[in-house]
Amino acid sequence: MKEAANTLVRILIAKSVAETLLVGVIAVLFFLEAFPPFFHGWGEATPRSIAGWVVNDAAPWDRVEVQIFIDETFMGNSLADRSRPDVVAAGWARDQWHGFEFPSPAVEPGEHEARVYAVHAGIEGTKRTLQLIGDPIRFRRNADGTLVDLNSRMIR
Amino acid sequence: MSHEAREKLTAVVSGRLLAGWEIVSVVISALLAEWVVLSFFGRSRWLVVVPIALGLGLMLASHRAYGETAKDLGFRFDNLPAALRILFVPTITVIVVMLLLTWLSGNSLSFRPSRSKLLFLPFWALFQQYALQGYINRRAQVIFGRGFASVLLVALLFALLHLPNPVLTGLTFVGGLLWAAVYQRYPNLLALAFSHSIAAFFASFFMPPSVLNGLRVGFKYFG
Numbered sequence: 001m002k003e004a005a006n007t008l009v010r011i012l013i014a015k016s017v018a019e020t021l022l023v024g025v026i027a028v029l030f031f032l033e034a035f036p037p038f039f040h041g042w043g044e045a046t047p048r049s050i051a052g053w054v055v056n057d058a059a060p061w062d063r064v065e066v067q068i069f070i071d072e073t074f075m076g077n078s079l080a081d082r083s084r085p086d087v088v089a090a091g092w093a094r095d096q097w098h099g100f101e102f103p104s105p106a107v108e109p110g111e112h113e114a115r116v117y118a119v120h121a122g123i124e125g126t127k128r129t130l131q132l133i134g135d136p137i138r139f140r141r142n143a144d145g146t147l148v149d150l151n152s153r154m155i156r
Numbered sequence: 157m158s159h160e161a162r163e164k165l166t167a168v169v170s171g172r173l174l175a176g177w178e179i180v181s182v183v184i185s186a187l188l189a190e191w192v193v194l195s196f197f198g199r200s201r202w203l204v205v206v207p208i209a210l211g212l213g214l215m216l217a218s219h220r221a222y223g224e225t226a227k228d229l230g231f232r233f234d235n236l237p238a239a240l241r242i243l244f245v246p247t248i249t250v251i252v253v254m255l256l257l258t259w260l261s262g263n264s265l266s267f268r269p270s271r272s273k274l275l276f277l278p279f280w281a282l283f284q285q286y287a288l289q290g291y292i293n294r295r296a297q298v299i300f301g302r303g304f305a306s307v308l309l310v311a312l313l314f315a316l317l318h319l320p321n322p323v324l325t326g327l328t329f330v331g332g333l334l335w336a337a338v339y340q341r342y343p344n345l346l347a348l349a350f351s352h353s354i355a356a357f358f359a360s361f362f363m364p365p366s367v368l369n370g371l372r373v374g375f376k377y378f379g
Binding site: 004005007008009011012015016018019022023026030 | 170171174177178181184185188192193196203206207210213214217218220221222
């Protein structure tokens with residue numbers, strides 16, 4: 001019985017190791033499916049809009065759906081399908097149709113923060129996840145409706 | 157304490173520890189299957205065979221280590237009539253109470269048969285009873301001996317595996333108490349599977365899906 005018990009203990013240890021590995025593999029696979037690390041892009045505040053580009057490296061010819069949140073409030077969504085030849089020239093995309101542009105948002109004059117997210121639908125389409133494109137865009141809205149990108153001012 | 161007595165005590169304690177570890181390990185396999193694999197990989201459901209195979213492999217190895225035969229586990233016919241007799245009244249009572257509570261709570265009872273589920277039900281019930289009684293109940297008896305403590309542990313674990321579905325958790329706790337107690341008196345898995353199938357048949361085909369939330373457990377319960 002003692003030998004049988006020892007065998008059982010070894011099996012229990014092996015099973016624990018196998019299950020730990022299984023959980024690890026599942027965690028990685030789930031992360032890759034829910035938050036695939038294939039989205040590249042950038043956003044900034046221009047005088048009249050929040051604009052930028054985004055490419056899905058896993059499907060470089062697809063147009064990516066984007067959503068904009070200002071001060072953590074959903075403000076709209078759009079398809080990144082506008083012409084951005086500069087993105088192709090820089091080698092980030094295979095074609096130029098990856099730009100997005102949200103018109104000057106209807107927010108109070110003052111400083112705000114915009115975040116643009118790429119929308120990713122899971123394989124079964126039952127779940128969607130958002131991934132931030134570039135960095136949060138800090139901007140100031142003037143009384144006349146024009147925007148000033150505070151990120152680029154900081155860099156200067 | 158003599159050397160012999162100390163060795164005997166050590167063997168009993170380590171036997172109980174081992175049985176406890178076995179129970180925890182099998183429950184973890186089941187929780188992994190329903191909370192991790194089925195919840196996050198609905199499309200790759202086949203992955204569920206991994207934790208099930210690991211759990212099943214452990215159970216088979218354990219039976220071998222304990223020298224348990226299929227008859228010991230409850231795959232037998234000699235005590236089938238006695239087990240069915242003792243199960244008859246409680247099973248009918250649980251079904252009537254279940255349907256009565258559904259009706260009293262304002263939900264309508266309707267029959268929604270599904271041939272594939274109907275055929276699958278007895279096999280699924282037998283597998284669950286084998287794991288629950290033929291394995292967990294027997295190991296619980298190694299820890300606590302026969303009686304209320306081991307029966308309660310089996311019922312609690314069976315209910316735990318049906319969280320967070322509140323109705324199903326309650327039903328499986330009651331069913332777990334009944335089946336574990338009967339198994340300790342008449343170890344017959346066929347009779348338990350029959351009782352389980354009948355109860356599950358009434359629950360899944362007569363009770364409205366809103367009450368049982370489609371029998372969903374684990375993360376899937378939330379949608």
